[in-house]
Amino acid sequence: MITIDGAQVERARAALAGIDNGFSKAMATSLNRASEGFITDAVRGTTGRYHVKASEVRKSLKLKRAGAAKLMSVINASGRRKSISEYKLTPTAPTPGRRKELKGAVKKDGMKALRGAFFVRGKPFIRDGSGLKPIISPSVPQIVKNKETVAEAEKGASMRFRKQLDHEILRLMGVFKR
Numbered sequence: 001m002i003t004i005d006g007a008q009v010e011r012a013r014a015a016l017a018g019i020d021n022g023f024s025k026a027m028a029t030s031l032n033r034a035s036e037g038f039i040t041d042a043v044r045g046t047t048g049r050y051h052v053k054a055s056e057v058r059k060s061l062k063l064k065r066a067g068a069a070k071l072m073s074v075i076n077a078s079g080r081r082k083s084i085s086e087y088k089l090t091p092t093a094p095t096p097g098r099r100k101e102l103k104g105a106v107k108k109d110g111m112k113a114l115r116g117a118f119f120v121r122g123k124p125f126i127r128d129g130s131g132l133k134p135i136i137s138p139s140v141p142q143i144v145k146n147k148e149t150v151a152e153a154e155k156g157a158s159m160r161f162r163k164q165l166d167h168e169i170l171r172l173m174g175v176f177k178r
Contacts (some may be wrong), residue, residue, distance in 0.1 A: 002034055003158045008165060015169050024068035026168035029065040034161035035073040039063060041156040045149035050107055051088040052140060058141040077141035084135045085113070085124055095118040106137045 014153055016022030043057045059110060065071040071131075084104040085092070091100050103111035117126050117135060124135045144150075 028066040031073045033164040034157040037160040038157040041153035052070040079139045081105045
């Protein structure tokens with residue numbers, strides 16, 4: 001949730017009153033820029049805390065942009081749960097002749113031993129009471145929801161919105177060109 005200063009919005013409305021759809025255009029552009037920045041900050045924060053590629057995080061986040069008629073942008077995250085081998089796993093393949101304990105990690109805070117885990121056709125499994133079960137880890141949208149990551153991204157987006165709104169006011173008033 002991006003925090004918007006009401007006083008700044010009222011100043012923008014007053015400054016752009018004489019320009020046709022000026023306020024709506026400035027708000028939509030500012031919201032879109034802030035949303036794009038949110039995604040950038042969320043990708044950076046997630047890749048800094050977890051063993052995941054930036055391209056995977058970016059691919060899971062979809063932005064529905066704001067328009068002059070609808071002043072709201074929405075970021076949705078979607079994706080499936082993944083195997084631990086898609087994050088960080090060592091060894092990455094079976095080691096015939098010597099039994100090596102599997103270790104895995106989703107978060108960049110150290111590898112954890114996966115007790116009783118073994119490879120079946122290149123994927124890590126564990127045996128439970130009902131049979132073999134793959135070792136499943138969280139989806140990318142689940143790890144993007146990290147509280148620290150979201151707080152940093154929201155703070156950056158709010159700052160970008162304020163800065164961009166000031167820029168758009170000046171641009172629409174003709175002070176300088178985009």
